[in-house]
Amino acid sequence: MPPSMPCPSIRIPIELLTQSSFSQFGTVISNPAHSPLPASQHTSPSPKIISANQGTALKILDVTHPSNLYSLAPSKKPAKAVMNMFVCSPRELRPHEPSESMPSSWGDLDFDEDDYGNNDRALFDVTILERHPFTTQTFIPMGLSGAERHTQYLVIVAPTLPASASRRHTGRPPPYPTPEVKKRGNSIKDIFARARPSPFTNEAAPPPPQFSRLHPSARPKGPGLPDLKNLRAFVATGDQAVTYGAGTWHAPMVVIGQRPIDFVVCQFANGVGIEDCQEVELVPGRNTEEGVVVMVDSEPSGKVIVKAGPGAVMAKL
Numbered sequence: 001m002p003p004s005m006p007c008p009s010i011r012i013p014i015e016l017l018t019q020s021s022f023s024q025f026g027t028v029i030s031n032p033a034h035s036p037l038p039a040s041q042h043t044s045p046s047p048k049i050i051s052a053n054q055g056t057a058l059k060i061l062d063v064t065h066p067s068n069l070y071s072l073a074p075s076k077k078p079a080k081a082v083m084n085m086f087v088c089s090p091r092e093l094r095p096h097e098p099s100e101s102m103p104s105s106w107g108d109l110d111f112d113e114d115d116y117g118n119n120d121r122a123l124f125d126v127t128i129l130e131r132h133p134f135t136t137q138t139f140i141p142m143g144l145s146g147a148e149r150h151t152q153y154l155v156i157v158a159p160t161l162p163a164s165a166s167r168r169h170t171g172r173p174p175p176y177p178t179p180e181v182k183k184r185g186n187s188i189k190d191i192f193a194r195a196r197p198s199p200f201t202n203e204a205a206p207p208p209p210q211f212s213r214l215h216p217s218a219r220p221k222g223p224g225l226p227d228l229k230n231l232r233a234f235v236a237t238g239d240q241a242v243t244y245g246a247g248t249w250h251a252p253m254v255v256i257g258q259r260p261i262d263f264v265v266c267q268f269a270n271g272v273g274i275e276d277c278q279e280v281e282l283v284p285g286r287n288t289e290e291g292v293v294v295m296v297d298s299e300p301s302g303k304v305i306v307k308a309g310p311g312a313v314m315a316k317l
């Protein structure tokens with residue numbers, strides 16, 4: 001049984017998965033020529049593209065930032081790169097019950113029941129979140145086209161609370177090993193290693209902070225619990241892959257539609273259960289109506305409707 005944390009009642013509208021909306025959680029991998037947003041709404045820097053394969057291919061560089069932080073794991077057991085396959089079945093959704101105004105991650109939303117037209121609303125209850133504290137994890141869907149309307153997947157993520165706030169939630173320290181950050185050593189060797197200019201290399205610039213070379217989404221997130229009030233839900237198209245930054249709290253993959261999606265999943269792993277994957281169960285408090293819920297609105301074709309952020313059809317904020 002994973003540890004649990006109390007959760008508030010909160011309804012989450014769905015956003016379009018784009019690199020800029022997702023940047024604090026990880027990276028989105030897609031052919032920039034197939035962006036779902038018009039060029040005027042692109043906010044992330046253009047990727048570097050070079051010609052390859054005797055001019056018959058475009059090579060788009062560094063589309064994601066795999067990171068292996070297992071040197072910080074308490075066991076110190078080294079990890080290896082692994083590629084697994086997840087065959088993810090469509091999730092069961094709960095029928096929507098008419099509801100009063102509910103707090104949401106986008107402010108208090110007032111849900112007007114007449115607004116759906118022919119569209120449908122169903123609810124996905126987020127009951128568990130997990131994270132891989134020492135590795136990025138990339139989900140690459142197979143066999144789906146960007147135009148596929150009936151089968152899509154949701155990427156549900158949450159920021160990490162500071163450890164002190166996690167303790168307030170549960171009344172106890174975070175249940176997981178804290179990534180060990182290197183202590184500032186005081187031996188003669190350590191002091192010389194920090195000296196500038198360096199007596200060993202003559203380097204004049206100060207040593208870079210431990211994680212500064214990593215993409216911001218790939219830096220360790222700390223041991224805290226998920227920040228449920230700022231949980232976000234994104235809908236991905238079939239031609240997008242997604243990388244969760246190391247330590248990013250996320251829901252196990254949520255496929256929407258009629259058929260399973262096969263994903264190739266790339267990550268590092270060292271075989272120590274608690275270091276490879278950590279889970280927390282979300283339990284609504286005694287006076288809490290329903291817990292953390294993602295609102296899944298869809299067109300009659302089955303296509304999920306984006307309700308918040310760039311590309312929203314009818315966000316009511």
Ligand SMILES: NC(=O)N[C@@H](O)C(=O)O
Pocket residue numbers: 130137250251252253277
């Ligand atoms: N994300 C997801 O569906 N599952 C995992 O992250 C896992 O490693 O089990």
